[in-house]
Amino acid sequence: MPEQNGKLHREEICPDKKSTLDLETVRARVAETKGPEFWRSLEELAGSEEFREMMHREFPKGASEWIDPVSRRGFMKLMGASLALAGMTACTKQPLEPIVPYVRQPEEVIPGRPLFYATAFTLGAYAIPLLVESHLYRPTKIEGNDQHPASVGGTDVFAQASILGMYDPDRAQTISYLGEIRTWGNFVEAIRGPLNSQKAVQGAGLRILTRSFSSPTLADQLRSLLQLYPQAKWHVYEPINRDNVLAGAQMAFSQAVETRYDLEKADVILSLDADFLSAGFPGNVRYIRDFAKRRDPDSGNMSRLYVAEGTPSATGAKADHRLPVSASFVETFARALAVPLGITAGTGELPMRF
């Protein structure tokens, strides 16, 4: 091959190429490289001035990518490798774990087996009997108490969710005074003085605020407190309450009584804006079971449910016939309905409803 000064010109090999290739430089470059060096053409390896100029002209951004330490390609390689190797985190030596027994193990607890405690969930003044499954004294799951007639094993959504209230981080774990932790002894000491001074005025300055409850024990305790402080006042506030229901019962039965329904015996049920199948209605878990017992179409005595209500509800969804009425219209509707039912006399005509 023709050689000129030890340099081989490309024109000799490929006559139509005019650029020069300095093979000596290329050899020198390859000889001094230590690690991997990637190149796409011999010109690039030579690193000639013309090549660099051509790169800059052709790929303005690409030219500078050359010296970028972490290119997009490098980044993708790193991330791909990290993802693939991430599974290897399990290939570590298992660290030494402690195992800590009791000092005095309570007799009834078997580690690994749950214990069930009978308790009740209260919403307002109404309770649902529960069995709480607990593992090593940590409550984990709410179950119904199927031996209790008030629920025959049913629970509603609020009862099931109440387990989260146990682990609510906002739940107070200690007594606090003005934001600082105090003991029960501090509280008793703090309240002793004012209570003693109240004894002189028979508790005229004492007010007790509670929510609605139906616990006989708590009622008894409050009663004995009020005997100690006869002038004290006990206020009850329940945001969502059945005060109107009790007021209505007072009007109807001259005492504030709660009604209990035996839906298993009912052939026809009319609900006037009473959502008795939903959570929050007292006794709903029992009503659901009793109602369901009479809903077998093959039994021959399937019950019928009429619902007149405003807001769509679960009871309305189960109704055989549902009449949407606004809450203010329910009384008018009931009065009009009383006539064909033979409860009152009258025309039984419904005015235009809105």
Add this chain to the structure above:
Amino acid sequence: MQIFHRSTNTISRATIYGAVFLIAALLWAVLELQRSPYITYAKVVRPQPVPFSHQHHVAGLGIDCRYCHTSVENSSFAGIPPTKTCMNCHSQIWTGAPLLEPVRESFRSGKSLVWTRVNDLPDFVYFNHSIHINKGVGCNTCHGPVDRMPLMFNYASLQMEWCLDCHRDPAKYLRPRDQVFNMRYQEPSTFMPIVVEGKQYTDQLSLGSDLVKKYNLRTVADITSCSTCHR
């Protein structure tokens, strides 16, 4: 003109061919390491607050496993004894021994003793002791000769392959239920046969396969399915 010397032909062929074997060898080394006591702590004594000797208490004094590990027959977790179990005896014997000071201190202060867990499975595995006991797997089948251990260590690697070895053929390891807590049980042989319900057995496999039927074990397909342990 050549950039690379001719010898690179041979070198590249040799390295590519040899790299396969090299990688295989490295992989084998890693897997052997993974099975070694370095990783599994098998037969490695772990540090404990008190040097409790099973050899003395079980072989020496004859205390049954269940005196301390109380829930092994009816729970998934066998349990280790509370400090009170130790103090049942040690409030009356060796009452002043300095070796037992951590136990007495724990009982006095109400702070539990912090032992190092020896038989420890990863958290993604569910292991239930009671089913194994009730189907005739002996204590020392898995835990080894505990009654001859002056300090507790893991007899087996407790790796999945070790568990599967039995789960794939339980007949190899089953024993009659009344022998489960017997530390000196020997598998049946011609000069020491085992009698179960009148029938004499001279080898483990025949005894085991009969026990599989008698104790109503589930099929191998069932007990080797993933969700049996990885719940």
